Amino acid sequence: MLLIKNGRVLDPSSRTDAALDMLLDGERIAQVGANIAAEGVEIFDAKGLIVAPGFIDLHCHLREPGQEMSETIETGTRAAARGGFTAVCCMPNTLPVNDNASVTRGIVERAAAVASVRVWPIGAASVGSKGEALAEIAAMKDAGIVGVSDDGRPVASARLMRQVMDYCRALDLPVIDHCEDASLFAGGVMREGPTSMRLGLKGIPAESESICAGRDVEIAGLTGARLHIAHMSSLGALEYVRHAKKSGLHVTCEVTPHHFTLTDEDVRYDTNYKMNPPLASRADRDALIQGLADGSVDSIATDHAPHHPGSKDVEFDRAPFGITGFETALALGLSGLVHAGKISLMRMVELFTSGPARVLGKERKLAAGEPADVTIFSTEQAWTFRAADSPSKSRNTPFDGRSFRGAAMATIVGGRIVYRREAAARA
Amino acid sequence: MLQRLEHVLGIENLTREQITFILDQSKPFQEFQRHPLKKLATLRGKTVALAFFEPSTRTRISFATAAARLGADTMNLQAESSSLKKGESLLDTVRTLEAMRPDGIVIRHSSSGAPHFVAERLEVPVLNAGDGTHEHPTQALLDALTIRDRKGKLEGLNVAILGDILHSRVARSDIQLFGKFGARITLCGPAMWVPRELESLGPNIRREPRIERALDEADVIIVLRVQTERMHEPALAAEEFILGYQLTSERLRLARPEALVLHPGPMIRGLEIDPVVADGAQSCVLEQVTNGLAVRMALLYHLVGGAPVDAPHPAKERSNAAD
């Protein structure tokens, strides 16, 4: 039993924002109320802290099986816990690709043994994510996937995307697309614009994403499926999502912290600024922030993409795309969105909790009987992120050395404290 | 106080004063090319690594000659023969170079930013001999020297650049350099090769798809190569290009009477440039080659010679030494 006292409970599902205590019993929440008294229980003093439902990351890469040099389920989830996440959805672009039940089961079992937080796998849409044949989606659903995606690449064929959407609608699984037009993308390494001109790096126009997003929205209209746009980075794609929502389609989207923080103007000859989709223009970033505020964007997701140091320490052209993101997501949300006055704290919590839960067809709330997944954080804690101290195996982040105001203080999964910021580290 | 040169990675980060200094310092080395005996001992005992990861004959020979005339030794690393072809990473090649302890590195590479990569990791002066589609600073410097010698100045010129600007590092370096001297720059080529964002590279840049208008009032015309290695995107049939963009004598007459014609070389006569123009009085291509040697000698002299940056500055005891 664990009693969380003196905190400020923020629960978007019930719009609760009050000084309340919470009693956790085993894996469930036993009680939420004012001034709970209990004998002989562990007490967590959440004075000055926010007590929120456990954060969910809809999009990450844990690299296991097959790429354990860059990350494992164990190291990745430890980093996720440090970032305040209680559940993460790992993408299927592993080796082998998670396109069948036995790989899915392998991931689920491994997670049960070593993961610090809940791991909800996303299965591939097509065999090998090659974009040709439908994967064994129903079997993977039985094994535990919560959605499908060929992330890393788009489902390039409209016909296959339609088939995937039809199939997944019947299985009630969201289809998550990495929106990209291969011919416009063609060897590009950053967003096309004045900076790509200056640096002499091949540019990718925003239309590579928006054309594909528009297509996906049309097919979602055709099939009635649940479509989720992964790591949306452009105003163009956002407009399609808005239009889709207005038309009553089940279309959702996520934005990464780096896309609402940085722009293509920040890019330099440093592969920690190379990711896909690339950092976008100021207009895009501002539009995404507007979308986060007005509800057009449903979720923040990290797209945590670890790459072991050797693989990123090459020329910009040759480096793999991706940066890590678990541990900086909350802090960037607080500084870039809440402290900057763009969205309310409640809305930010929604983007980390009930928003992503809804995309998966789940609920995330703090009420008796719910799973005891809780994220306790401070909006004021000053700290400096040091990549070298991260439990992740990878160091590829543009935020190394950055100081923040606001941090996860404790992460509780199924009633167990899987991460707690040390008092000594509160400096 | 002129900021000391540590690396020359691009024109973008050089001030107007630094560029003027380099051009001024190239003059004695121009004169040097006329000496019967072209061998100094100035950089004797120093080694310059020539790391050419892209095929290049002219630039490599120019740098090798510059180093040799200064008395330096060279280490040759060519992509065809180096382990880079066998998949060794740039980082490993850099570490190998470091172990051989050169006093300077001249690098040409197909990835934009590769010289920066090397300069960040080694305590050795790095000279960019061309990186991807980013910059080719010594080309712009020798172009500037050529123009300054012929025109007497660099300020306020009308410079037209013809060809595939998008994929040209020479064009980018020229744009950076002439922009710093208040030039009005006109970019002219097939629209797919001259995107709008190029106008953001400087204060006074315009695009003009019609060559007749682009050449109007031009003081300097820089004709770019039609490349085969760094593919044009999309490829254009030769006849199409010649029709719209070849610099013919007739078109040259639309420019100012004393307009200069420059070309980074090698030229494909009859494609981007009419042979009559290439060999005509306004063509500066031969001077460009000589000036390339002078500029590279000046840069190697200033970057490679001298004690390491952190060596204690010797007190100038002998004030009766040459001053």
Next chain:
Amino acid sequence: MRVVEKRQLLSAEEIGRTLQRLAHEIVEKSGGTKDLALIGVRRRGVPLSQRLASIIRTSSSVNVPVGTLDITLYRDDLSTVAHQPVVQSNEIEFPVDDRDIVLVDDVLYTGRTVRAAMNGLFDLGRPRRIRLCVLIDRGHRELPVEATFVGSTIQTSDTEIVEVRLQEIDGEERVMLVDRIS
């Protein structure tokens, strides 16, 4: 570096008279001025060489060609200086081959400058003969170099510096012996 003046070695008038004498010596001891040429070593050797040529022209009606030599690239101490010194061009309009060259400099000290100047000359051609003319010889040679035409020989110590000031460069005309204070 702080210095204190110890004494004046040559006044403006004395410099003038010394140059007159040197000019005449050069003409007398050259066995004919047909192939004669003066080359001034940058910096102060330059105005000195030009003045000598002018005196020779006035007194003997002979036009001896004058050139300027920059020895920066030939110095032997470049690897110990942190910043490369600024280079300047030579200005020698006549061919050097078979010439009877007189190198002109203000002060002869260790001899290293002259060694560098000779190297520079050999890059330009093969003179028939090279001789040296200096305003002051202050001793302390480190190389086997001698001056044929010397204005004045003085004894100096290692801490002392001979400062030559010429109108064309310094706006005044005198030679002083100064001492360094540590």
